[in-house]
Amino acid sequence: MKEQPKRLWIIFVILGSLLIFSLIASVFFISGNENLGYNTAVIPIQGEITTDGGSSIFNDYASSTDLVQEIEKAKNDPNVKAIIFEINSPGGSPVATDEISEEIKSLKADNITTVAWIREEGASGAYWIASSTNHIVADRMSIVGSIGVYGSYLEYSGLLKDYNVTYERLVSGEYKDTGTPYRPLSSAEEALLQDKLDKLHGYFIEAVAENRNMSVDSVTKLATGEIFLGSEAKDNGLIDELGGKTEAQKYIESKLNITVTSKDFTQKKSFIESLMQAMNKNSFYIGQGISSGLVKDTGVKITT
């Protein structure tokens, strides 16, 4: 029976040796990969751009909070020499757009080359972000441009009137409930909101003009809110090149004299996290639908 401990000892030695060898080999590969692996980060910008609405399994949102973190992560990674922004977005919140745009522009100080690769659409705020990069590539059929701002909303005071429902206006501050859907805008309020939209439009035009080295006048001519096909956008100078991922990589390779190997820098979310996020969001909207309908007016949502 003395053999039993010997057998256990042999099992332990064999398994231990294999485990140690595996650990050493994996550490060797991981450390080797740091240098051999990637030199370009890929950061997707998909869906409506918001400040905090991360993507879930049901909806696609590009959260500026997440995107800024991803850009920071790429910026602090010594391997990353370039970033490709894979854009497929109709735009969104001006503030979120500006946050992302400023973060991208800050990469220039770190000598990180940035390329926007527009796929289906890079419109409005998404185009603003794209314009912050060094180079914009889009397919000839991509939707680009839409340089404009809107704050349209449904006003259903007529419907309420039909149902004999009245809006009791109780405000302190003349413009506090501007944009409520329960009464028509006064001309003063309309002028006020239009002024805000025009200012945002002006910021948009200035940003694009500065980012693309174009004159404000030439951008203003294009800033009618019109969407352009990729081929049209190339002709009017809104993008640099027609193409796709290959062209984006080639630009980086020619500029930096490297062979592009890219790594996805998207913050990975587990299935449970995605599910929880979706449930939280849906619960929030259901709650918001009930409570805001009773208590709080949502006001005008401004979108670039």
Next chain:
Amino acid sequence: MDTAQFWKRTFSFIIDLVIIDLVIFYPFNGVFANFFNINIGSENIPSSIYFIVFIISLLAWLYFTFFEYYLGQSPGQMLTKIRVISIKDVKGKSESLNFWQALLRNCFILPFFPFYILWIMEPFYLAFYKERFLERLSVTRTVSDSLGSTGGLKGFKLEKVK
């Protein structure tokens, strides 16, 4: 000595794969996670993956070889009470495997040509002839473990079997 039953062999192999997954494959998880994040092909990435797969399969090969050489059983075989014997001296006696026999009978684990042909060949051979093709080549058999847990330990000759 009875040839090991098919289900026992299958079950022992599954147990061994689980152990291999934990001991050998698991430490490489980080490496694979890094590689799978890299999404634009470059020449050095596939070759690196190929090399890692080679290392992992080599370690898995050594896992079976060492256990069968030193103990006559892998952990999966211990749990299912089957063992590997050499039948070079078949007249009444069996003996422990030598290293080359253990190495040869387990080379099916290598995921490279021509070894992966054995992935298809071995199950069919086992189904028709009650032994694997590599067992025939290596002159070994997998049998029911009627000798208890100490049989087959290196340096201990197996007892006479009927």
